[in-house]
Amino acid sequence: MKVDVLTLFPAMFVGPLDESIIKRARETQRLDLRIHNLRDYAHDRHKTVDDRPFGGGPGMLLKPEPIFEAVEHLGRPESRVILVSPSGRTFNQAIARELTQLEHLLLISGHYEGFDDRIREQLADDELSVGDYVLTNGALPVMVIIDAVTRLLPGVLGDDESAHEESFSQGLLEYPQYTRPADFRGMKVPEVLLSGNHAEIARWRAEQAHLRTRERRPDLL
Ligand SMILES: C[S@@+](CC[C@H](N)C(=O)[O-])C[C@H]1O[C@@H](n2cnc3c(N)ncnc32)[C@H](O)[C@@H]1O
Secondary structure (H helix, E strand, O other), rough: OOOEEEEOHHHHHOOOOOOOHHHHHHOOOOOEEEEEEHHHOOOOOOOOOOOOOOOOOOOOOHHHHHHHHHHHHHHHOOEEEEEEEEEEOOHHHHHHHHHHOOOOEEEEEEOOOOOOOHHHHHOOEEEEEEOOOOOOOHHHHHHHHHHHHHOOOOOOHHHHOOOOOOOOOOOOOOOOOOOOOOOEOOOEEHHHOOOOOOOOOOHHHHHHHHHHHHHOOOOHH
């Protein structure tokens, strides 16, 4: 998958996407990630990307010209252009899975008070939020989306890191898991997991996943 990111803060992307599974996905060309500085598409002396809102009000808005030019330059017919914004649909595992089907994502990170609305209306195919809170800029939401999508791309997770039985994969939270020692300070691992009876273990896990989901996230059921 090819992913282009448009941001005012390219340096924020150095580090989080250079470790572990995402690093490996990039090295094996499963993820072709490029970070672009929005200011490169501003042509005045000061590289201006923002301006005051018409009608007054606090803060500054990202101007349409640099973002339109960047999308015209980086976009292709098959691209999905996604703005990250608190007003978007809330990102979740189903949307992450949906995005894995696409060849090219162009993710646009906001700053200040957000975007001139013509960018949303005319340029964006989609608008995603990472939750009901406001961050200072869109770099973290963009990285969250890239991470969640990349780990679902074919071949990115090894068998040990399989995405099949984790939280949300079957619409449920994950069942409780344990490792050695079987008895730690008197806290014992459930007997069934030590039984070697795979059918019993699978039944117990399914039951626990339902119980946990009903207790903590009944909205998922
Ligand atoms: C300070 S926020 C702007 C908030 C905007 N004035 C509002 O009330 O919705 C600056 C930028 O950070 C990003 N951002 C902040 N919180 C976000 C969230 N929960 N999900 C996705 N993007 C977010 C967006 O790109 C946004 O344009």
